Amino acid sequence: MKDNVAIFDTTLRDGEQAAGTRLGSREKLTIARQLSRLNIDIIEAGYPASSPEDFEAVRLLSREIDNATICALSRAVASDIDACGKALAKAKRARIHTGIGVSDIHILGKFRDEKYGKTLAEKRVKLIKMAVDAVKMAKGLADEVEFYAEDAGRADPEYLFEMLEAAIGAGANVVNIPDTTGYTVPEQFGGLIRSIREKVPNIDKAVISVHCHDDLGMAVANTLAGVHNGARQVEGTINGIGERAGNAALEEVVMALRTRADYFGLRTRIHTNEFYRTSRLVADMLGMIVPANKAVVGGNAFSHSSGIHVDGFLKKRETYEIMRPEDVGFSESRVVLTARTGRHGLRDRLAKLGYKLSQPELNQAYQRFLAVADKKQEVFDEDLIAILHGQLGEVPAVYSLDYLHTYSGTAAIPTATVRMKVRDEVKEGATVGNGQVDAVYRAIAMVTRSSARLTRYEIRAVTSGTEALGEVTVQMEEGGRRVLGRGTSTDVIEASAKAYVDGLNKLADLAQSGQAD
Ligand code: KIV
Numbered sequence: 001m002k003d004n005v006a007i008f009d010t011t012l013r014d015g016e017q018a019a020g021t022r023l024g025s026r027e028k029l030t031i032a033r034q035l036s037r038l039n040i041d042i043i044e045a046g047y048p049a050s051s052p053e054d055f056e057a058v059r060l061l062s063r064e065i066d067n068a069t070i071c072a073l074s075r076a077v078a079s080d081i082d083a084c085g086k087a088l089a090k091a092k093r094a095r096i097h098t099g100i101g102v103s104d105i106h107i108l109g110k111f112r113d114e115k116y117g118k119t120l121a122e123k124r125v126k127l128i129k130m131a132v133d134a135v136k137m138a139k140g141l142a143d144e145v146e147f148y149a150e151d152a153g154r155a156d157p158e159y160l161f162e163m164l165e166a167a168i169g170a171g172a173n174v175v176n177i178p179d180t181t182g183y184t185v186p187e188q189f190g191g192l193i194r195s196i197r198e199k200v201p202n203i204d205k206a207v208i209s210v211h212c213h214d215d216l217g218m219a220v221a222n223t224l225a226g227v228h229n230g231a232r233q234v235e236g237t238i239n240g241i242g243e244r245a246g247n248a249a250l251e252e253v254v255m256a257l258r259t260r261a262d263y264f265g266l267r268t269r270i271h272t273n274e275f276y277r278t279s280r281l282v283a284d285m286l287g288m289i290v291p292a293n294k295a296v297v298g299g300n301a302f303s304h305s306s307g308i309h310v311d312g313f314l315k316k317r318e319t320y321e322i323m324r325p326e327d328v329g330f331s332e333s334r335v336v337l338t339a340r341t342g343r344h345g346l347r348d349r350l351a352k353l354g355y356k357l358s359q360p361e362l363n364q365a366y367q368r369f370l371a372v373a374d375k376k377q378e379v380f381d382e383d384l385i386a387i388l389h390g391q392l393g394e395v396p397a398v399y400s401l402d403y404l405h406t407y408s409g410t411a412a413i414p415t416a417t418v419r420m421k422v423r424d425e426v427k428e429g430a431t432v433g434n435g436q437v438d439a440v441y442r443a444i445a446m447v448t449r450s451s452a453r454l455t456r457y458e459i460r461a462v463t464s465g466t467e468a469l470g471e472v473t474v475q476m477e478e479g480g481r482r483v484l485g486r487g488t489s490t491d492v493i494e495a496s497a498k499a500y501v502d503g504l505n506k507l508a509d510l511a512q513s514g515q516a517d
């Protein structure tokens, strides 16, 4: 029997801390539902004391997700722990993740106030007491308590051992050893985990977790070294998103454990064939592109192009593949989809990708598929997913774009004309702008009388070639509400217009349901 490694996903907490990203509670729920399909053991839903939105996200996920432990983060501060307890109240299985800095850099930098002690030695004693109090308080509010020793990677090991012994003595079920700044190297980090097992007397009463950051590109390697030396929980995020350079990419860690089971002798409960869909959903919702060469889930991860590779691959797949594409959710064989494929072929391909659509959803997807297929020679899986993500979770369309015309050139003033349906009334308007997209957005704002503010605009090619499908993501704000709008088209101006109209519809929907997201 192989040992099990528990998978702790912090995409919605540490991942969401990535610069420029923010998710509302409903968006977090959409991702959490996919994480639960992936069979993640523990989902860290947020940091409830940090904001009302995060509190609400933890509360919502606690209510709605029932096949994973829901975890909430706190500092070793009573008000934080209290907020976690309240937000987690409805969870089937709740975990509070509390902790404190343990490196001298953190102790002297963050706890410099004399109320924590005058000298480093006094502060160290005080912090152990704070940790113990926090764990004891959290024990009364959740099924499980995980203690994190922040910046363990740079801490004095003797002090770290003392801190962990105290936290386990106070009742911590899991002790998390974060390499907060991504400073360590695999041999060293693995050695740290081994010495924790050897030197912390009560370590058999807790599970060791590893939480590595990628500042030097070693988060996954360090995580695996930790596991090889006895950690039985790993923390990370989908696509490795997170603070600064990000966290360990869970899809890489899990597939390394699975592909090299001969070396690690370990297993996880993850349904790995959900990785691709999870990766694309997270990328789409956060507007963070997955590089084509990204391990496991990148668009090229299972593509073969050079003559020698293709020849070898076609003779025997294993010559150039160490994982099977279908094991991470790519479709096995590539059927070329064209405008002549028909509904049946589309449904078949979507089912292979894991999407089961109702008849009305399929009809809607088919219309969008035809519109793309008419403009492209071939429709790829990424195109289909982009088409579907534009459709799933759609809100009622108060605004729709009927007609768009733009005019620009090196010596012309960019001008846009739009015709739109605004609550069943047809309206038209034309205006100029600082570029075509600006002109289109001004024309739409004029016609819809919207005062929404555009706070972010991103464009990316979802597929390759000059006929690539472009995806535009916009962040918009109005009346304290913030939404992401998305649009896809082979024409980037049209994709931009669709994204803006999608954002306006989402704002209208939120305004009507009275929610700030
Ligand atoms: O990186 C880190 O130290 C963390 C802790 C809060 C667990 O994210």
Ligand code: ZN
Pocket: 014, 178, 180, 211, 213, 247
């Ligand atoms: Zn972290």
